[in-house]
């Protein structure tokens with residue numbers, strides 16, 4: 001189950017929550033101030049989780065990242 005982040009528009013607190021993908025667009029009350037005015041941020045899950053972690057690995061050989069499968073080349077560049 002992916003983790004989603006919701007940022008409060010009042011206090012900018014980010015609330016993280018585990019929820020099914022089908023409920024990703026449901027609003028979530030801010031856990032800090034209780035405001036319902038929150039908007040979902042692109043979580044790392046949605047914004048390229050495949051690249052996450054590769055930054056800590058040694059440089060990839062030319063021709064693509066063999067570990068994350070990125071055809072554009074070694075990730076983390």
Ligand SMILES: [Zn+2]
Pocket residue numbers: 008009010011012013030031032033034035
């Ligand atoms: Zn808040």
